[in-house]
Amino acid sequence: MEFILRVGIPIYESLLCFAYSGLGEKLLEHFPEVVVEEEWFEIGEYSRLENFLQSEETDAEIRKTMLRQIRSKQIAHGPTLRFSMPSSDEGIPISGTFNRWGLTFMRPSQFAKHDRTRILEFLASLGHGTIEEYSGE
Numbered sequence: 001m002e003f004i005l006r007v008g009i010p011i012y013e014s015l016l017c018f019a020y021s022g023l024g025e026k027l028l029e030h031f032p033e034v035v036v037e038e039e040w041f042e043i044g045e046y047s048r049l050e051n052f053l054q055s056e057e058t059d060a061e062i063r064k065t066m067l068r069q070i071r072s073k074q075i076a077h078g079p080t081l082r083f084s085m086p087s088s089d090e091g092i093p094i095s096g097t098f099n100r101w102g103l104t105f106m107r108p109s110q111f112a113k114h115d116r117t118r119i120l121e122f123l124a125s126l127g128h129g130t131i132e133e134y135s136g137e
Contacts, residue, residue: 002136003110005119007129008102016128017100020078030122034085088114
């Protein structure tokens, strides 16, 4: 089970979005312990699909269409960056992602009370989007 705290802006229902670089700066200001991965999530996602389609010997036209569709989605969402940070209870670390449509914190076990409070305060401080808290599989 994954426990999630996030702020999001509906992608097709708003003229507003986050500047993902500014969002990253705010994240690092508020959580100096955060480590942001260098590579955009989309690079790996595209490569995995491309490799899968080649290994399955998919028809060339279908392969081209599927790769174009994922590329269109990636352009709409913008770069997605992953990050991680230690938890205050010194248990399982917290991971997350951010892009122009939102910022998500995830943990496979419940957030420590201190972490949950810090994260929710940070998400509220952004002043945009809808804050959500849920668990899912």
